[in-house]
Amino acid sequence: MHAIQRSAVVAPVAREKKALVTISSLEKRYRSRDRADVHALCDINLAIEDGSFVTIVGPSGCGKSTLLRILAGILARSSGSVRMGQTEIDGPSRQVGVVFQSPVLLPWRTVVDNVMVPSEVQRLDLGAARKRARELLALVGLADFEDRYPGELSGGMQQRVGICRALVHQPSVLLMDEPFGALDAMTRETMNVELLRIWREQNITIILVTHSIPEAIFLADRVVVMTPRPGRVAEVVDVHLPRPRTLAMFNTPDFGRYVTTIRRHFGSVGTE
Amino acid sequence: MSVLSSVSVRRPSRLDRAKAQVGWLSALLLLVILVVWEAAVRMLDIPAIVLPTPIAVFEALGEGLGTGSYLPHIAVTFTEIICGFLAGAGLGIALGILIGQSLFLERLLYPYVVAFQTVPKVAIAPIIVIWFGYGLSSKVIITAAIAFFPLLANTIVGLRSAPTEQIDMLRAHTATEWQIFRMSRLPQALPFIFVGLDVAIVLSVIGAIVGEFVGAKEGLGFLILQKNFNFDMAGVFAILLVLSLIGVGLHLLMTTIQRRVLFWANSNQIHVTGL
Numbered sequence: 001m002h003a004i005q006r007s008a009v010v011a012p013v014a015r016e017k018k019a020l021v022t023i024s025s026l027e028k029r030y031r032s033r034d035r036a037d038v039h040a041l042c043d044i045n046l047a048i049e050d051g052s053f054v055t056i057v058g059p060s061g062c063g064k065s066t067l068l069r070i071l072a073g074i075l076a077r078s079s080g081s082v083r084m085g086q087t088e089i090d091g092p093s094r095q096v097g098v099v100f101q102s103p104v105l106l107p108w109r110t111v112v113d114n115v116m117v118p119s120e121v122q123r124l125d126l127g128a129a130r131k132r133a134r135e136l137l138a139l140v141g142l143a144d145f146e147d148r149y150p151g152e153l154s155g156g157m158q159q160r161v162g163i164c165r166a167l168v169h170q171p172s173v174l175l176m177d178e179p180f181g182a183l184d185a186m187t188r189e190t191m192n193v194e195l196l197r198i199w200r201e202q203n204i205t206i207i208l209v210t211h212s213i214p215e216a217i218f219l220a221d222r223v224v225v226m227t228p229r230p231g232r233v234a235e236v237v238d239v240h241l242p243r244p245r246t247l248a249m250f251n252t253p254d255f256g257r258y259v260t261t262i263r264r265h266f267g268s269v270g271t272e
Numbered sequence: 273m274s275v276l277s278s279v280s281v282r283r284p285s286r287l288d289r290a291k292a293q294v295g296w297l298s299a300l301l302l303l304v305i306l307v308v309w310e311a312a313v314r315m316l317d318i319p320a321i322v323l324p325t326p327i328a329v330f331e332a333l334g335e336g337l338g339t340g341s342y343l344p345h346i347a348v349t350f351t352e353i354i355c356g357f358l359a360g361a362g363l364g365i366a367l368g369i370l371i372g373q374s375l376f377l378e379r380l381l382y383p384y385v386v387a388f389q390t391v392p393k394v395a396i397a398p399i400i401v402i403w404f405g406y407g408l409s410s411k412v413i414i415t416a417a418i419a420f421f422p423l424l425a426n427t428i429v430g431l432r433s434a435p436t437e438q439i440d441m442l443r444a445h446t447a448t449e450w451q452i453f454r455m456s457r458l459p460q461a462l463p464f465i466f467v468g469l470d471v472a473i474v475l476s477v478i479g480a481i482v483g484e485f486v487g488a489k490e491g492l493g494f495l496i497l498q499k500n501f502n503f504d505m506a507g508v509f510a511i512l513l514v515l516s517l518i519g520v521g522l523h524l525l526m527t528t529i530q531r532r533v534l535f536w537a538n539s540n541q542i543h544v545t546g547l
Contacts, residue, residue, distance in 0.1 A: 072444045098444040104437045107536040108459050117455070118445040149536060169445070 020050040020205050021071065021173060026080035028066055028231075039230035040066045044080070046224060046233065048207060050172075053199055056209045056224045057216035059266060063231025064209045068177050071207065072098050084173065094122055097166030099176040103158035105150035111161050112137065112146040118169040129168060136164035139198065156187040163195070167202060174199075176208040180215070189247055192218055196245060217258045218245055225265050234265045324506035333510035342495070346514065349480050349492040352408060353518070356415020357476040361469060364420040368427025372457075378428065389421045394482050401487040411488065415479030419472035426468030430461025463537045466530040473526050477519045 028041035040063040048054050056064045069075035071082060073092040082089040084096075097118065105114045112133050119129030137143055140160040150158055159179060166174055179195075180188045192215060199206050210216050216223045223237040239258060241249055249255050306326045312318070313325045320328065336342040367385075371378050397414050404410035434457045442452050484493025492511050499507035 069440075074440050074444050092444050092446045094446055096444070098441065100437055100441060102437060104435075104441045106438070106455065106459070117442070121442065121445050121447040121451055121455075151536065175444075 018050045019047040020085065021046075021048040021207070022081075022083045023047075023071075024081050026067075026070070026082060027078045028063065028070065028075075029078045041070075041077075042230035042232045044231075044233055046236070048205060049221075051203060051205055052221045053196075053206045053219055054208070054222050054224060055216035055220040056207065056226060057211065057213055057262065058226035058231070059228055060211060062226040062228035064211075064226050065177055066231065067226075068175050068207065068209050071173075072096060072175050094169065095172045097169065097171040097174045099159075099162050099166045099174065099179045101178045101181050103150070103155075103162040105158055105161055105165075107150050110147050110149060111142065111153070114150065114161055115164045115168050117165055122169055124169060132170075133164065133168050136167055137161070139201065140164060140194065156183055156191060159183065159191065160194075163198065167198070167204075172204060174204050174206045176206065178209055178211065181210070188215070193245075193247065195219065196243075200244070213259055213262050214250060214255075217241070217255060217262070218250065223258075223262060225262050227265055235262075237261060321503040321505055324509055328506040329509040329513065332504070332506040333513060336507070336510055336514075342492075342511070342514065345490055345492050345495045346518075348408070348490045349484070349515075350518065352411040352415055352480040352483065352491065353473075353476045353522070355408070356412045356479055357419050357473055359412060360416035360419030360476070361423045361472050363416065364423025364468070364472070365427050365465060368424045369431065371424070372428045372431035372461075385421075385424060393418045393479065397482055397486040401483070406487050406489055411480050411483035411491070414483040414486075415476050418475045418479035418482075422468040422471040422475065423465065424468075426464040427461060430464030431457050433464065434460040463534055466526070466534060470523060470526045470530070473522045474519055477515060477522070481515065 023044055023046040026041055026044040027039075029037060029039050032038050044067065046054075056067065058064050066075065070077050071089065073089055073096070084093060105111075106117070109117075112130065115133040115136060116126070116129055119126065119133075134143070134146065137146055140163065142157060142160055142164075145153060145157065150161065153161065159182075163179070166176075180191050183191060195206075196219060206219075208216075208219060217237075217239055220239050223239060224233055225235045225237060226232065227234045237258065241252075241254060241258075310325050310327060313323055324332075367381075371381055371385075393414060396417070400413050400417075401410045404413055438456045438460070439452055442456055447455065480491070481493040481496075484491040485497065488494040492515055496508055496511050499505075499511065
């Protein structure tokens with residue numbers, strides 16, 4: 001809350017409306033362990049603008065995590081194309097940072113050394129990387145915890161470290177796979193507000209997968225609604241809530257209308 | 273937060289106190305056993321060539337150490353243990369890393385490794401002595417053969433234990449297979465490797481003695497046979513005591529190193545190895 005007040009001066013910068021990530025006719029099929037053919041993703045077409053915040057929402061099993069793993073280059077697609085700028089994504093890219101559902105920190109490394117991992121892997125200048133890692137940790141309020149080990153941190157703090165790690169090599173896209181799913185509701189809200197601040201300050205494109213409809217709306221410029229079996233894009237909803245967003249917006253009629261629009265796609269519309 | 277931390281602080285301290293109490297009881301138990309032993313031998317008039325009294329054992333130990341007659345033998349056996357342990361453990365870890373690289377290599381090599389492991393090392397010790405002579409090298413080889421398997425098995429399992437999420441995270445940030453090995457698989461395997469090292473160091477003591485029993489001109493195993501031959505039971509027991517002190521010492525050294533290296537692993541994992 002206070003974080004928002006402090007940096008409320010800066011309205012989102014006017015960004016070029018250029019597609020950074022282009023997904024066309026993307027298909028993913030695989031054979032499950034019991035040898036059944038699974039059609040995980042069916043004809044996905046999306047253009048994600050540079051600097052935008054896009055959330056992908058859907059029930060479990062709709063293939064949203066599969067889509068994110070394909071974007072991260074750690075899962076092969078069956079057909080179709082995924083481009084970043086002009087280049088086809090056929091594997092992990094240095095332009096991408098990834099945050100997973102669990103923090104996935106290396107317990108034998110200190111917090112700052114965990115943040116350094118992508119810079120080390122990509123053989124970047126380690127002195128500069130350490131400086132940037134420290135800045136990022138300060139940005140998420142963990143300046144005093146740099147030299148601690150992950151085991152000494154709470155779940156929310158660990159996930160903040162995970163976010164710093166995904167940003168340290170200055171990627172242009174941040175991919176987040178249900179990053180706050182394991183956190184309690186209060187921490188989750190705080191993290192949402194904090195993430196928006198990071199997004200504004202770091203000037204990057206964020207693609208975030210979630211199964212929480214309110215979270216998807218609160219964060220996004222655009223919400224991609226997916227339905228399961230096979231996973232398809234049911235609708236892309238542009239969110240016109242003003243920025244900077246505040247937690248108070250959860251209770252506005254506008255917010256409620258977005259929730260209703262998206263929930264329509266998921267059948268059981270809150271009737272008992 | 274405050275509730276959690278106070279709980280986590282209180283529990284180990286209560287545990288420590290309990291541990292200390294059990295430690296005292298344990299020492300007391302030893303004393304009781306020694307007293308009963310001494311009294312039984314005296315009252316039942318058991319001959320010294322069957323069972324020596326604890327006092328006679330300590331006298332023999334004092335004489336052996338005092339006159340320095342044990343020292344060269346201790347040095348020989350200790351060298352065999354350490355060299356054999358290092359060779360066997362090194363080979364086990366190296367082969368474990370190699371086999372851990374692919375299921376293909378595992379399927380190709382592992383059956384033979386298991387077949388080798390099922391052969392009792394005591395049974396091949398005479399062959400090794402004939403091949404490599406009565407000196408140091410045959411004992412080192414027998415010890416290495418015994419220390420090898422725990423490390424091979426634990427290294428393979430350990431390298432497979434890295435969470436897929438960790439590997440995905442590294443891969444997504446463009447790590448190469450070598451970087452994944454270095455930054456995730458190997459550190460994740462360390463707790464398992466240390467379990468293997470701890471088992472292997474204790475087995476190494478057995479290996480060296482077995483080797484010396486089969487054929488040797490010096491060493492503590494040789495000394496046991498010699499004293500046995502002379503019906504010097506107190507002397508045999510004294511050397512057994514020396515051997516067990518060497519074993520316990522090496523085990524403690526290993527757990528100390530382990531605690532230093534694996535400060536990050538959760539303590540339950542470490543406790544599994546406690547002998």
